[in-house]
Every structure is written in structure tokens, then in C-alpha cells.
Amino acid sequence: KAGVTQTPRYLIKTRGQQVTLSCSPISGHRSVSWYQQTPGQGLQFLFEYFSETQRNKGNFPGRFSGRQFSNSRSEMNVSTLELGDSALYLCASSLGGGMGEQFFGPGTRLTVL
């Protein structure tokens, strides 16, 4: 069974631009969560989508948004990029039953110049 895939793996943007990251979950998984990992703040939860609906949201500004499609694939978007948005963005999928066992993708490394 294929694991969680994220595209692109690396991305370079400039301040003020917007970016869209993509995540394909493990087949059969209906929940997709997104996390931001930075050296200063560590791993922080962004949001979770389940059956195309946002089920949980972390403490991030509205510039960070996401969506989930009927095939469970998910995208997250960051608008008006700031230097502090440079991070590794990790996507995790799970069956959605809330047992917390999430399977992580390799991440997208975003650099904002």
C-alpha cells in the first residue's frame, strides 16, 4: 500500500506570494491533517479535514487555509507569504476514527525569500 505523498517536496517563494501544497493520503484514509514544523516553534497543528469538512483547526491566521476533495486528497494554501512561513509542512492521514494513529508524508519544504 502506497504511503502518504506530498507535492512538491521543495518550494521557493517570495514574500507576498501565495502557495498551494498537495497531499494524497493512504488509500482508504478519510482524515488528513496538516502540521507546520519550524526550528523555533516545533511541530504545530494547522487543521484536519475529514470527509471534505474541516473538523479541527489550530491557532494559525486566516492566511492558512485548506480543503479536501471527494477522493480524500487535500490541499493547503498560504496567501500573502511572510518570511516566518518558511517551514516543513507535513501532511498526515488516518482512517479518521480518532485513535490518533496518523501516518505522515515526507513533507514539503517551503522557503520564503
Add this chain to the structure above:
Amino acid sequence: AQSVTQLGSHVSVSEGALVLLRCNYSSSVPPYLFWYVQYPNQGLQLLLKYTTGATLVKGINGFEAEFKKSETSFHLTKPSAHMSDAAEYFCAVSEGAGANNLFFGTGTRLTVIP
């Protein structure tokens, strides 16, 4: 609210020695607890988890952890370190059944000295 404290951002052990990585949590509800490992330029891999039941849980690669409610701890151990164990380890807590948002500790980088 949930939070996790990992004591020691860096831990060094000799190959063959005991590995002990400390994790203390705070949770307003019975927690689900996890240990993940991250190798360079990779995502996180689940080592083990505690949800309910037996408080000593065994995971992959010879790791185990014990849930101690009275001490609000979930320390990770391995009897004998191997060079391949060198990585960053994260302890995480969730709000229990129905919650898929994990709260992570700041991580502990494990170095194994040959």
C-alpha cells in the same frame, strides 16, 4: 488543554547502552500518547502509542514506553542503542477518542556514539 514537555533537547548514548528519552504531558482528559521518530529529510514514523489498557507499550525497533498517570509521564526506552537509532524523537498527546490533532513536544535529538 494538552501540552508535552520533553526534557533534554539532545541526548547522547554509547552504542549498546540504555536509551531513555523523557516525556511529561498535561491533559485535561484521559490522553492518548505517542512517540514518533523523524530521520533527516523525512516525515514522522510512529514508534508506539498508548490509548487504553496496558500501561507498558511495546513498539517497533525494540522501543517501549510506560504510561504513568501519577507522574504524567510517558518515557521512551530501549535497552541497547544501535547506530541506526540516531534520529529526532517526538512525544505527542491527543485529546483522546475522536481527536486527530496532535500536540507535540519540542523533540529530542538522539546521538549514538560508536
